[in-house]
Amino acid sequence: xxxxxxxxxxxxxxxxxxxxxxxxxxxxxxxxxxxxxxxxxxxxxxxxxxxxxxxxxxxxxxxxxxxxxxxxxxxxxxxxxxxxxxxxxxxxxxxxxxxxxxxxxxxxxxxxxxxxxxxxxxxxxxxxxxxxxxxxxxxxxxxxxxxxxxxxxxxxxxxxxxxxxxxxxxxxxxxxxxxxxxxxxxxxxxxx
Amino acid sequence: xxxxxxxxxxxxxxxxxxxxxxxxxxxxxxxxxxxxxxxxxxxxxxxxxxxxxxxxxxxxxxxxxxxxxxxxxxxxxxxxxxxxxxxxxxxxxxxxxxxxxxxxxxxxxxxxxxxxxxxxxxxxxxxxxxxxxxxxxxxxxxxxxxxxxxxxxxxxxxxxxxxxxxxxxxxxxxxxxxxxxxxxxxxxxxxxxxxxxxxxxxxxxxxxxxxxxxxxxxxxxxxxxxxxxxxxxxxxxxxxxxxxxxxxxxxxxxxxxxxxxxxxxxxxxxxxxxxxxxxxxxxxxxxxxxxxxxxxxxxxxxxxxxxxxxxxxxxxxxxxxxxxxxxxxxxxxxxxxxxxxxxxxxxxxxxxxxxxxxxxxxxxxxxxxxxxxxxxxxxxxxxxxxxxxxxxxxxxxxxxxxxxxxxxxxxxxxxxxxxxxxxxxxxxxxxxxxxxxxxxxxxxxxxxxxxxxxxxxxxxxxxxxxxxxxxxxxxxxxxxxxxxxxxxxxxxxxxxxxxxxxxxxxxxxxxxxxxxxxxxxxxxxxxxxxxxxxxxxxxxxxxxxxxxxxxxxxxxxxxxxxxxxxxxxxxxxxxxxxxxxxxxxxxxxxxxxxxxxxxxxxxxxxxxxxxxxxxxxxxxxxxxxxxxxxxxxxxxxxxxxxxxxxxxxxxxxxxxxxxxxxxxxxxxxxxxxxxxxx
Numbered sequence: 001x002x003x004x005x006x007x008x009x010x011x012x013x014x015x016x017x018x019x020x021x022x023x024x025x026x027x028x029x030x031x032x033x034x035x036x037x038x039x040x041x042x043x044x045x046x047x048x049x050x051x052x053x054x055x056x057x058x059x060x061x062x063x064x065x066x067x068x069x070x071x072x073x074x075x076x077x078x079x080x081x082x083x084x085x086x087x088x089x090x091x092x093x094x095x096x097x098x099x100x101x102x103x104x105x106x107x108x109x110x111x112x113x114x115x116x117x118x119x120x121x122x123x124x125x126x127x128x129x130x131x132x133x134x135x136x137x138x139x140x141x142x143x144x145x146x147x148x149x150x151x152x153x154x155x156x157x158x159x160x161x162x163x164x165x166x167x168x169x170x171x172x173x174x175x176x177x178x179x180x181x182x183x184x185x186x187x188x189x190x191x192x
Numbered sequence: 193x194x195x196x197x198x199x200x201x202x203x204x205x206x207x208x209x210x211x212x213x214x215x216x217x218x219x220x221x222x223x224x225x226x227x228x229x230x231x232x233x234x235x236x237x238x239x240x241x242x243x244x245x246x247x248x249x250x251x252x253x254x255x256x257x258x259x260x261x262x263x264x265x266x267x268x269x270x271x272x273x274x275x276x277x278x279x280x281x282x283x284x285x286x287x288x289x290x291x292x293x294x295x296x297x298x299x300x301x302x303x304x305x306x307x308x309x310x311x312x313x314x315x316x317x318x319x320x321x322x323x324x325x326x327x328x329x330x331x332x333x334x335x336x337x338x339x340x341x342x343x344x345x346x347x348x349x350x351x352x353x354x355x356x357x358x359x360x361x362x363x364x365x366x367x368x369x370x371x372x373x374x375x376x377x378x379x380x381x382x383x384x385x386x387x388x389x390x391x392x393x394x395x396x397x398x399x400x401x402x403x404x405x406x407x408x409x410x411x412x413x414x415x416x417x418x419x420x421x422x423x424x425x426x427x428x429x430x431x432x433x434x435x436x437x438x439x440x441x442x443x444x445x446x447x448x449x450x451x452x453x454x455x456x457x458x459x460x461x462x463x464x465x466x467x468x469x470x471x472x473x474x475x476x477x478x479x480x481x482x483x484x485x486x487x488x489x490x491x492x493x494x495x496x497x498x499x500x501x502x503x504x505x506x507x508x509x510x511x512x513x514x515x516x517x518x519x520x521x522x523x524x525x526x527x528x529x530x531x532x533x534x535x536x537x538x539x540x541x542x543x544x545x546x547x548x549x550x551x552x553x554x555x556x557x558x559x560x561x562x563x564x565x566x567x568x569x570x571x572x573x574x575x576x577x578x579x580x581x582x583x584x585x586x587x588x589x590x591x592x593x594x595x596x597x598x599x600x601x602x603x604x605x606x607x608x609x610x611x612x613x614x615x616x617x618x619x620x621x622x623x624x625x626x627x628x629x630x631x632x633x634x635x636x637x638x639x640x641x642x643x644x645x646x647x648x649x650x651x652x653x654x655x656x657x658x659x660x661x662x663x664x665x666x667x668x669x670x671x672x673x674x675x676x677x678x679x680x681x682x683x684x685x686x687x688x689x690x691x692x693x694x695x696x697x698x699x700x701x702x703x704x705x706x707x708x709x710x711x712x713x714x715x716x717x718x719x720x721x722x723x724x725x726x727x728x729x730x731x732x733x734x735x736x737x738x739x740x741x742x743x744x745x746x747x748x749x750x751x752x753x754x755x756x757x758x759x760x761x762x763x764x765x766x767x768x769x770x771x772x773x774x775x776x777x778x779x780x781x782x783x784x785x786x787x788x789x790x791x792x793x794x795x796x797x798x799x800x801x802x803x804x805x806x807x808x809x810x811x812x813x814x815x816x817x818x819x820x821x822x823x824x825x826x827x828x829x830x831x832x833x834x835x836x837x838x839x840x841x842x843x844x845x846x847x848x849x850x851x852x853x854x855x856x857x858x859x860x861x862x863x864x865x866x867x868x869x870x
Contacts, residue, residue, distance in 0.1 A: 148281030151274065152478075153409035153471055160268045174406030182462035183697075184270065184539075185470075185674075191289040191531045 154181065201241065208234025215308060215499070222494045225570040228304070229488065232312050232566045236559045239316035244555040247321060251755060251763040252328050254547045259863040261334045262543055271335070273545040276552055283540045284557040285474050287323070287532050288481065290369060290667045291525030291740070292565040294631035297638075298733060299522045300572040300580065301510040303500040306519045307569050314520070314527025315562035318770035322744060324554035325751040325767060326533045330541035331550060332857045338537045338747055344856040345753050346839050353831045354746050355682070358534065360828060361739040362679040363710070365531075367717030368736040369668045369675075370454070371728050374446045374718070375630035376665060381439035382431040382621050382658055384446070387665045388439070389423035390469070391453070397468035412468065413475040420476070420666070424658050431621055447722045450672070451715040457673035458680055458707040466673050473670035480663045484567050487642045497573035497580065502604065509585035509601075510629070511730045512792035517781040521737035526565025528770065530743025532558065546863070571638030572631075578608025579616060579625075583634045586727025587627045589792075594626045621654035629727035632668075636660035679710040720817045723810070731795065731821055734785055738778050738825060742832045745774045749839040756843045757853040764843070775836060782829045786822045795822040 150156045161177045162169060211231035214223060248254045265271040274282075299307040330336055336344070339358065343351025377383045397416045405411060430439055441449070457465055506514040511522065525531065536554060544550055572580060581590070581601045590597040594610050601608050617625045620640060625633065640656035648656070681697060683706045688695015694702045721728025748771035755764055788794030791801040799818035802811060845851040 144275065144277045145281075147275060148278045149410060151278045151282050152285045152474060153413060155407060155409050157269075158407040158409075160272065164268045169407060171403055171406050174402065177407070178402070178463045178467070180269065182467070185462050185467060185677075191287045191291070191525070191529065191535055191671075 157181065201238070204234050204237050208238060212309075215305060219499060222496055225488060225493045225495055225574065228308055228495075228566055228570055231308070232563055235312045235316055236563070239320065240555060240559060243316060244320065244324065244551050247324065247555075247766055248548065248551045251760055251766050252325065253760075254328070254551065255860075256546050256548050257863055257866060258332075258547055259861040260331050260544050260547060261541065261858070262545055263863060263865065264858075264861055265334065265542075270539070270542045272543055274543040276545065276549040279540060279543045279545075279549065280553050280557055282543065283535065283553050284560050285478060286535045286539065287529070287557060287561055288477060288564060289525065289531075289671055290372070290632075290664060291529060291531075292561055293568045293635055293664065293667075294372060294733075295523040295737070296526050296565045296569040297572040297631040297635045298510055298584070298729070299519050300497055300569060301501060301503050301508045301584070302515055302519050303498050303504070304495055304569060304573045305499040306504070306515055307523055308566065310520055310523055311526045311562055311565045311569065314523070315558060315565075318744075318773070319528035319532070319562060320555040320558040321766060321770060322528060322747055322751065323532045323536050323558040324551060325755075326747050327536040327541055327544070327554035328547065328550040329751065329754050330537035331544050331547065334858050335541040336537065338533050338750065341537065341754075341856075342746065342750050342835070345750055345757065346835065346842060350746075350749075350835045350838050353835050355686070357739075357743055357746055357828065357831055359679060359682055360824065361530070361736075361743050362675050362682075363713045364717065364732070364736050364739045364824070366454070366672055366675045366679070366714035367721065368729075368732050369671050370447070370450050370714065370718045371721040371732060372630040372632045373450060373665050373668050373672075374443050374722055375628055375727070375729070376632040376636070376661055377441070377446055378443040379440055379624070380431075380622055380661075381436040382427040382654075383661045383665070384439045384441055385430045386420070386423045386427040386658060386662045387669070389426065390420060390472070390662070390666055390669070391465070393419045393423065394465055394469040394472060397472060398464040401468060402463055409471050413471045416468065416472040417475055417479075420472070420662060421659075424655060424662055427658060428621060428654065443722045444719075447715075447718050451711055451718065453669075454672055454676050454715070455707055455711045458676040458711065459703055462677075466677065469666075469670050470674065473666045476663050476666055480660075481564055481567075484571070484639060484642070485563075487639075487646050488567060488570055490646045491642050493570065493574040493642055493645065495570070495573040496576050498577070501577070506790070506793065509581060509589040511733060512790065513734065513781075513784060517777040517784070518734060520777045521734050521741060521781045523565065524737045524740045526562055526568070528741070528744050528774070529561075530740050530745070530747055532561075533744065533747035546865070568635055571635050571642060574638050574641055575634065576606075576608065576612075578602065578606040579613065579637070580634055581606055582608050582613055583625050583628050583637060584631065585627065586629050586725065586730060588725035588727065589730070594624070597626055619650055619653045620657035622657075627727065629729045631729070632661065632664045636664065676707065676710055676714070679713075680706045683710060723814075724817075726792075730792070731785075731818075734781060735821060735825060738781050738785070739828060741774050741778045742828050745771060745778060745832055746835050748774065749835050753839050753842050754855055756846050757855040759853060761843075761847050771836075775832075778832070779829060782825045785825050795819070795825070 147156070150159075158169075158174065158177050161167075161180070162173060165173065165176070167173045208231055211227045211234065214227045215231055260273070262271050262273045266273065296307050296311060299310075326338065329341060330338075333341060333344070339351055339354045342354040373387075377387060393416050396419070397412045400412050400415065401407070401409060430436060460466070501508075503509075504515040506512060506518075511518065513521075520527070540553060541550075544553065575583075578598075578601050581604075582594075582597055585597065585601070587593075587597075590600045594613065598608050598610050598613065613625055616637070617623060620637065625637070628634070636657050639660040640653050643656040643659075644650060644653040680703070684695055684697055684702055687702075687706065693699055694706070696702055717732060721732045724731065748767050752764060752767040752771060755761070755767060784793050785795055787796060789797050791798040795818045799815045799822075802815050802818070842851075846853045
């Protein structure tokens, strides 16, 4: 657990802002955190670095993402159509709720159930998978393919929305998310 | 460069040159489609490795140390730093549409050579460059749209003209794609049932996503895809049952149904129909393109179409017009598409993590789109030319009935018999394949042939054909409902300046009025096309091509202006050369469409011919339609001329030093991810 905690710390927004050199450890590299793009992918929810055979890492990364919102969203920034989402954020902030489990809680396996669900569905490849073992390149390609599909199909956008609103996957949050996204879709042409 | 690399790239260049020479010089014998694939892949590889790198380094000076808007303005919604491969996939899914499938199929009437060369050359030096530079310039302007960049960099008039151009192109585009569907589904109970079923399937997906498994889009898309496949088999059963009559529609009935659908889709909540259909269409689109590429590689079909046909003189039955400029107008999106500049200045720039990634995303994704065009060309050219012409020609061009059509086509030197056509129709589960203009049925036929050759044989050809029709129609209906909404939104935005409530996108009366206006606009052109005895595509597709290429000209004007203002005028040719070509092609095509004395090409000549001929039902309406089409062409040319002249004045004043160059770039902010950039 300490290892994953270290990795979390390594990629915080704070260290990035300071422009510190962040060389991934051998351990981190083994779990696919070496490359720049993978760091971005993992850090932005679209492709998790943790694997199914290390659930504690999956939870840790999801938590890292939740705990380090890169930029707080001003409530006023929400448009009329995304009012529900804005209210959700505002309400969470007003109550001062932090649904992220502490490191202590994670250590005791009290991680958020929903986070684990998100991570497992995102990352079907395991460390012990014969394909992964024999060819990290194929594993990376499959991982990237899944990440691209999740981005194309707005699943990553929904995950980001959940992280921002500190909410769990539910009918209500998806409704709030679709309202926000619908406004964007209205302006998005499909190419001829 | 190391010796090994030099050898590899020389080998790539040699292979590409050999393939291009084979395509260009081999005559009077069929060639393998693999020559087209090799020529395209080698050209793209060289273009990407050398030309795009040159543009990136010398012209655009991509800066890895500069923070992108995805970093500076990151909000977890629109602005999100994203893995470059993911952005690439996202961008490709957004730019891939029915255009590169239909355009090359229509242009195949000239033979495979002109279309293939233009798809490759046009993409490497035009389309890919346009997508790349517009994406980069949008990234450097906080993700601004093409219209905003035109207003900021060229002037207010240019911004207004860009807005009107986009709205006009949308109207024509929607009419054309709707016409393609109508021509593919008329008198086809199988196709009509399958496509009809995609509406309840999309609604079901909407409910599934909203209430049953919120956010599980991939899961819902797989489910939707399985249901669509079931609908294809259901369609086969329907077409052979006594219910077939209920799903057999004439062109005019289908046009009315599609107009009603367009209005309903525009007014219904996005989550219920538009979003799930969009997901389903994207899922099928990506899968089918991958399968088609695999099928071509496995089957390595032989091209039956000659390299050049007699129709390069402008007498073609698919659409009338000379090789220059009409081949270039017709191919449109496969080589260069103005529409892509809207995507490149829309969602994508807000996801780019570092500037150098714009090369892979902008240039690379367009290369893939161009390859889709090559595949469509291969699919069309694997058909016997006689079959291809019988399917794609309008009744008014080759004779009013099948017997007259086969006689006319055979007399041209492309033998085909009514029995062959009947057997082909039976193989694909249709009553007839004559006069199915629009490109979609011919593409589906070619695709079914390739698929059935690799899997299942003639026994499953009907399934593959209807799968291809479903794939195209799904694509097109998505373009139709998304396009109607975008056009409605733009109209609401514009009307909001006149009367504020109309600008409120959630105000229902405004939604209904603007939706009705937009649907009426494209519905008018659709109706005109459906009633056209020449097949509609003959007049509407070239106008669509002109609109699309004119929009590309607008994008290249913006790009050239920015390059000049950046102080890189010595590289102005990078965008000025494709711009000059596009302006020549589109203006020449517009002139032909409006003033050509041949009534099959010139709209005014056709109107005069009608007026001088015998009185027939709807004569005045048809004359008016021709005059209206001519006016639309003329208006667009005038609008784009305004932008070109305004841009040229800017270039001259800046280059001559009479005006100080000032771009509207966002100020440089160093990236916080410096270690990644190094």
